[in-house]
Amino acid sequence: QVNAGDTERSTYDLRLLPRPLYRYSDLDSGVIDAAVFAFVHGTDPEMFLVIEALQIGESTSWRYSLAPMTCWAVEARYKGTDVWSVPERLNTSTVQGNYHVWFYRQI
Numbered sequence: 185q186v187n188a189g190d191t192e193r194s195t196y197d198l199r200l201l202p203r204p205l206y207r208y209s210d211l212d213s214g215v216i217d218a219a220v221f222a223f224v225h226g227t228d229p230e231m232f233l234v235i236e237a238l239q240i241g242e243s244t245s246w247r248y249s250l251a252p253m254t255c256w257a258v259e260a261r262y263k264g265t266d267v268w269s270v271p272e273r274l275n276t277s278t279v280q281g282n283y284h285v286w287f288y289r290q291i
Contacts, residue, residue: 198223
């Protein structure tokens with residue numbers, strides 16, 4: 185979900201694109217298969233999901249990572265449980281921070 189910064193605090197469910205944007209593997213690091221997926225609002229990617237299948241020795245597992253591509257609040261759920269969220273960052277970031285939003289406003 186993404187929460188838009190309008191005065192009504194609208195919430196939008198994002199749509200998962202069914203095909204990965206990118207696939208890769210890195211056997212030296214134990215990544216046997218991985219894919220990058222996009223969650224979109226319309227056609228605009230709002231969040232990326234990276235899923236990796238791992239093999240370390242005889243053990244196999246998977247891991248995931250999420251990356252926001254918006255300044256609005258974003259949250260993710262897995263099987264009905266909140267697993268990740270990022271608050272709205274519009275006009276709250278600094279140039280020195282990891283994420284910075286340049287907001288153009290005509291005067």
